[in-house]
Each structure stands twice: as structure tokens, then as C-alpha cells.
Amino acid sequence: MSLTDEQLERYSRHIILKDVGIEGQEKILNGKVLIIGAGGLGAPIALYLAAAGVGTIGIVDGDLVDRTNLQRQVIHFTPDIGKPKVISAKEKIKEINPDIKVNTYQYLASAENISDLIKGYDFIIDGTDNFAAKFLINDACVMAGKPFSHGGILRFDGQTLTHTPGNACYRCVFKEPPPKDAVPTCSQAGVLGAIAGMLGTIQAAETLKFFIGKGELLVNRLLIFNALDMTFRNVTLKRDLNCPVCGQKPSITALTDYEQAACDLKGQR
Amino acid sequence: MKIKVNNEYQEFDGEITVSELLTKNNVEMPDMVSVQLNGEFVKRDNFSSTSLTDQDEINFLYFLGGGNF
Ligand SMILES: [Zn+2]
16 A cells, blocks of 8 residues: 555654654554444544544444533534434544545444454444443453453543453453442543543554554553543553453353443433 | 552551551442552452551552443
């Protein structure tokens, strides 16, 4: 693949980076990313990956745009209220960068469909709002040997880790989903909109680093920040050899749908 | 003794267990927190029997469920 003049111009600020260059940009252009959840995290992730030229972006979300989303889900605009989120997101991606191939999946990821969903993609992004989905994405990616970025936000806090095969997974840290109502949900607890942007752009940067193969991914570490104090901390993680999914003798060998626990929004999910 | 809690040192007189440290730090739902002590995760059942020693490094990791909402 060689870049067209238009592409050289569009991606010039990437290309002049020593760690990207034409070679890195070509890798990004060939990249296939699946974003699960087109909400607070998925919105900035999709915008930045589209602008960066990630060749194929898949978006999974079964919801419609709601007025309460607009405070943070910056890919959806006021006239989009009532529109499927995947369609709203696709329209913006195409306007930012017409070269991107966008695949839309207007349904929830489930134990039944997730293996097929992730199959054709190089990197998966968890932008979901509930533990059932977070554990499902983790387990499916570990089993399929797919790298993925985990992200979670609440109130003024955010945390993220990147999993690549053979390294610590989400379940190495959090063994199983918390019981329903044990952890405050986002609609109960709230979230500062900009937190979604902070964490989502970290996840987008990790995705681009994955493709260019430079730097150190958030592998075997959990990045945690609190925006009230504006403090960041890195917690070093080790893969747990007794992990129920990525350990030496995994007890979880099939995908299951946990009861949806968090972030019920008007009972839509 | 000094214990590094979530990257910041805290001082304690005498013995303290993981459970007591969680209480002292006003951790809202101690049953929902993952605790990493000197790089190893402590089983929840062992929170009250695990005593900390000087210069231990401990991290509290919480479930953050949001993202899409
Ligand atoms: Zn694991």
C-alpha cells in the first residue's frame, strides 16, 4: 500500500513523528478495531481513531441516543436524539474521515454473538457500562487470543488496562462481577463528562500504539486516575496463574451472560 | 511504621490488618475492593488475618463499571 497525496497531507502530523512515520501510518490504515459501546468512552475513541485513519472500525451498541447522553457522549449531537447510536457514530466517522470502513452492529454483545463479533478484528475496545459486558469481553478476548483495552469510569475516577495474550487480564484483578447493586451504578453515582474524554483518549492512544508497535502498552499495569485531585497512579499487575480464565487450569472455558448489573439507564439495558 | 497505601505513605502505631486499614481509609465497600499487597493479591477471606509490616506497599483497586452509559 502506498499513501496518496491526500493521505500524506491528512496524516502529515503522524508521519513526521519518528515513532510513526509512513510505515506506522500504513499499519494504522490497515488496522481493524472493534469498539463495544458507542457511549461515553466509545465516543472519543471512535472520533480519534477515525481521525487517525484506523482503516476499519466496528461499533457495537443496541441503544438509541438519549438526551441524557449528550453531556459526555460527544460523537452524538442534539439532532441525533432517538437515532441508533451506531448510525449516529457512523455518520460522524464518515464526515471526519470518508476513507474509514465502518461496520455497525446494532445489538448488545452477548455470550452468543461476541466470538463472531471479535473474530475479524485486530484490537477490541471495551467501552461498555456494565460488569456483565466487561467480564464477557475479557473472557472472549482471552479465549480468542485477542488484545483489548479495558476502560471504566465513575464520578471523577477512571481506570484502564491493556491486555495482550499471555499477560494479566481483567479477571486476574477482579475475579468475578460484583453482585447486582453492590457497586454504585453510573446513573446513580454520576460522572463528570470530561472523564469519559480523558479515559477514552488514553484507550485510543493505546490502540494506536498497539498498531505502530512503539512504546510501552498498559500491559500488566492498571492506570488509575482521579480527576478531582488530578492524580494518576500505575499499579503493576502480574498475570495470576490461578486466574479463572487466563490461568494454567482455567475454570471458565465457555462464555456466559452474567446478569446485567450496572448502569441501567431508564431500564433500556 | 510506614505503609505505602495507593502510592502515599501512611503512618501507624502498632499492628494493623488489611481489614483495619480498609476501615481507616473509609473504603466504602470493603467486600468489593481488590487488595494488592507487595504485588500479590490478598484473598478477601484473608483480609482480617493479614497483618501489615513496615514499608509494605498496598493498593486498593475498585470496580469501575461505567463507560457507555
Ligand atoms: Zn487473568
